[in-house]
Amino acid sequence: MTSRTPAEGQTAPPLLAVENLVTAFRVRRSGWRSDALRAVNDVSFALERGRTLGLVGESGCGKSTLGRTILNLTPALSGSVRFEGVDLLSLSGARRRDYHRRIQVVFQDPYSSLDPRFTVHDVIAEPLHIHNAYDPVRVEELIRGVGLSPSVLDLKPAQFSGGQRQRIAIARALALNPDMLILDEAVSALDVSIQAQVLNLLKDLQRRETLSYLFISHNLGVVRHIADDVAVMYLGRIVEIGPTRSIFAHPRHPYTRALLSAVPAPDPRRKTSRDRIVLQGDPPNPLNPPEGCAFRSRCYRARPECAAAPPALMAAPDDVRHRAACLFPHDDDPK
Secondary structure, eight states: OOOOOOOTTOOOOOSEEEEEEEEEEEEEOSTTOEEEEEEEEEEEEEEOTTOEEEEEOSTTSSHHHHHHHHTTSSOOSEEEEEETTEEGGGOOHHHHHHHHTTEEEEOSOTTTSSOTTSOHHHHHHHHHHHTTOOOHHHHHHHHHHTTOOGGGTTSOGGGSOHHHHHHHHHHHHTTTOOSEEEEESTTTTSOHHHHHHHHHHHHHHHHHHTOEEEEEOSOHHHHHHHOSEEEEEETTEEEEEEEHHHHHHSOOSHHHHHHHHTSOOSSTTSOHHHHOOOOOSOOOOTTSOOSSOTTGGGOTTOOGGGGSSOOOOEEETTEEEEEEOOSOTTOOOOO
């Protein structure tokens, strides 16, 4: 495979740079009246070549919508999605197709993401046919690359387990030799032991192909295993972002601390009940979020100042890459 690493002495720009991205939907209430729901609200981040950004948060926070907007499957209201400096949202026609073949997606459900009428060979070969690049040798190379034998190419998806189907879906996503994969809950439907196998496969493929991953998940334990950096979303906004080790060791936003407190401890001697932070109430209605910080209605640190305006992402004193959208990131947690 062709190496995608920059020449020695050069500084590689981010492969993907999302800037002030907003995605909104019109939600009808009654009669002709409708309201705007900002599913993605002023989101910015960068993904470097060969690295993994884990995107985490509760269901409904906007993670999958963000992934679909990057792919241009859901139109953006404003902002930009730059791939190697080119704004994908401004492209159309052949130029858009050329860039989009370099960003592929693996969906959550391996049982519904593959056409049951196709053989495995047809599933993997379809994108190659679409782009006039079909090569049976390439199909065999892809199936071997995900740990399966070419002898399975004549079988149909119904004859495989969930983990095997997800390997086939990954092989299909790699058919056009992309630079980046969006993995939308790609292992959440699998058993724990199978999850580990697929995650190890993804890490191995990343090393071999210098792939970049946007790994969308609600499972922080899984994200910790695969991600170089983590972005935490709440009601359409990124509330904390930084290196994985720093996020897990020193979370600064109260929402991140609450999510991490719910992750089972690997050491059974640890008294997790003392550390657990239970959030009060449900997430607010995204059509009518609280003024200022959207998390303040559930936050144990909330003060009157939090209602003034949504806080900006502010860097930690010891690591400028670790940023949190909280006015009081160093307050103690509740006992």
